[in-house]
Amino acid sequence: MDLPFEVILGGWIATGLTLFILSFLYEDNPLFKLAEHLYVGVSLGYTIVKTYDTVVMTLILRPILDKGEWSLLIPVCIGALMLTRYVPKAAWLSRYAFAFIVGVGAGLAIPRTISSFILKQIEDTVRPLLAITPDGGVTFTYSLLDPASHLNGIIILVGVVSVLFYFFFSVEHAGPGKMIARAGIVFLMISFGAAFGYTVMARMSLLIGRLTDLIEFSDASYGRPTLWLFLLTVATLIVLTRRGSTHPPKQ
Amino acid sequence: MIFLRRQLPLLITMVTGLVMAAQYYVPHPASEQLLTTVTKWLQIIGGFALVLGITSLFHVHAAKIRRKEAGWGYSLVLYAGMLGTVMIGLWHHGKESVDGAMTSFGWIYSYTLVPLQGTMFAILAFFIASAAYRSFRARSREAAVLLMAAVIVMMGRVPLGEYLFPLSGDLSSWILNVLNASVRRAILIGVSLGAVALSFKIIFGVERSYLGGGKE
Numbered sequence: 001m002d003l004p005f006e007v008i009l010g011g012w013i014a015t016g017l018t019l020f021i022l023s024f025l026y027e028d029n030p031l032f033k034l035a036e037h038l039y040v041g042v043s044l045g046y047t048i049v050k051t052y053d054t055v056v057m058t059l060i061l062r063p064i065l066d067k068g069e070w071s072l073l074i075p076v077c078i079g080a081l082m083l084t085r086y087v088p089k090a091a092w093l094s095r096y097a098f099a100f101i102v103g104v105g106a107g108l109a110i111p112r113t114i115s116s117f118i119l120k121q122i123e124d125t126v127r128p129l130l131a132i133t134p135d136g137g138v139t140f141t142y143s144l145l146d147p148a149s150h151l152n153g154i155i156i157l158v159g160v161v162s163v164l165f166y167f168f169f170s171v172e173h174a175g176p177g178k179m180i181a182r183a184g185i186v187f188l189m190i191s192f193g194a195a196f197g198y199t200v201m202a203r204m205s206l207l208i209g210r211l212t213d214l215i216e217f218s219d220a221s222y223g224r225p226t227l228w229l230f231l232l233t234v235a236t237l238i239v240l241t242r243r244g245s246t247h248p249p250k251q
Numbered sequence: 252m253i254f255l256r257r258q259l260p261l262l263i264t265m266v267t268g269l270v271m272a273a274q275y276y277v278p279h280p281a282s283e284q285l286l287t288t289v290t291k292w293l294q295i296i297g298g299f300a301l302v303l304g305i306t307s308l309f310h311v312h313a314a315k316i317r318r319k320e321a322g323w324g325y326s327l328v329l330y331a332g333m334l335g336t337v338m339i340g341l342w343h344h345g346k347e348s349v350d351g352a353m354t355s356f357g358w359i360y361s362y363t364l365v366p367l368q369g370t371m372f373a374i375l376a377f378f379i380a381s382a383a384y385r386s387f388r389a390r391s392r393e394a395a396v397l398l399m400a401a402v403i404v405m406m407g408r409v410p411l412g413e414y415l416f417p418l419s420g421d422l423s424s425w426i427l428n429v430l431n432a433s434v435r436r437a438i439l440i441g442v443s444l445g446a447v448a449l450s451f452k453i454i455f456g457v458e459r460s461y462l463g464g465g466k467e
Binding site for chain 2: 006009010011013014015017018021022024025033034035036037038039040041042043044045046047048049050051052053054055056057059060072074075076078079080082083085086091092094095096097098099100101102103104105106107108109110111112113114115117118121122124125144145147152155156157158159160161163164167184185186187188189190191192193194195196197198199200201203204206207209210213
């Protein structure tokens with residue numbers, strides 16, 4: 001099946017850029033620097049276009065021109081004050097914009113943080129240790145695989161209290177306090193280990209995605225860009241190493 | 252003048268902060284409308300903050316090109332990538348596809364940005380693994396616990412790990428959903444208490460660093 005020209009070209013570009021970035025595993029080199037700067041430029045350009053579309057067009061121009069929402073000129077003026085940073089004599093005007101953003105942010109944060117991140121978290125931590133069955137008896141669930149089981153509820157309670165105690169320095173960590181703090185350290189270490197393992201596997205998943213693309217682009221329908229560009233990348237690295245110029249200039 | 256330069260910004264912070272904090276406790280349509288409007292305003296003002304960042308980057312690389320500093324060619328590549336994307340993106344009104352057909356802007360996204368971003372983050376896997384190899388030595392009991400938790404979670408996330416160590420899947424879920432959750436919860440509570448305290452300090456003018464330096 002013949003692929004459209006833009007898809008084939010896209011395959012070649014994507015393969016080249018992927019290999020250029022992966023060449024960093026050998027050492028820092030001009031091919032990597034080229035791809036790295038292109039990445040910054042393209043992602044910045046993409047952000048500019050998306051911001052222009054969502055902010056300038058959707059939030060400012062269309063509501064003003066189509067619905068006559070002239071009140072939107074107020075945030076535009078506040079935002080424009082930020083640009084006075086470039087005029088030293090008028091730079092203090094930018095404080096109004098920052099004061100507005102910081103004030104609103106702080107005001108929004110107080111009740112919502114207390115409600116969602118403090119009270120709700122405490123509520124979910126301090127749960128009943130037993131449950132009442134329909135026949136009036138009490139039950140205690142032991143299943144470790146069920147995060148809502150009573151046993152796990154106790155473990156979570158111990159974890160939260162011991163970690164909070166570890167970070168509480170108003171009381172000396174001695175005697176029973178030392179034991180609680182040490183339990184907090186063990187919980188923290190397990191969490192850090194889990195976070196590390198999870199991150200590594202997430203990165204591996206991304207790598208598998210890139211390698212899958214490289215395998216797809218090694219197909220004859222694309223003109224085997226993976227093979228040719230791999231050879232080209234390796235040859236370039238060999239030439240650069242021989243010339244002693246693999247190290248790009250210091251930034 | 253000191254009122255305009257120093258006290259008025261503090262007053263604006265205090266008034267907006269108190270109004271937005273009070274808004275949460277007023278279940279009235281007008282209060283909800285205020286929240287919607289202010290959220291929209293913040294998005295608009297945030298757009299101008301982006302302009303500040305972009306012009307700063309522009310300035311740094313323009314200076315590099317003008318002075319022909321070491322590596323100025325890479326700055327040219329950055330400019331070309333950015334300007335090319337902006338021009339094509341604006342031409343297509345920021346749309347990646349129109350009527351199901353991919354635009355040039357969508358092409359740039361799919362064949363340039365996605366591979367670059369994916370590979371850039373993927374190579375971190377190698378660096379994390381190499382850093383782990385060098386630093387993950389069970390020198391103490393705590394380090395051994397960390398190492399074991401990491402290994403169990405990694406094994407539990409892949410079929411091979413579960414095949415070699417059948418319990419790893421359940422154990423990994425338990426570590427993530429119970430032990431890790433309890434620590435995250437404790438840290439979240441601590442961080443939130445700090446955030447609330449900082450917000451109060453900002454509103455009442457105790458914390459003023461966001462206003463920047465200067466005599467006034």
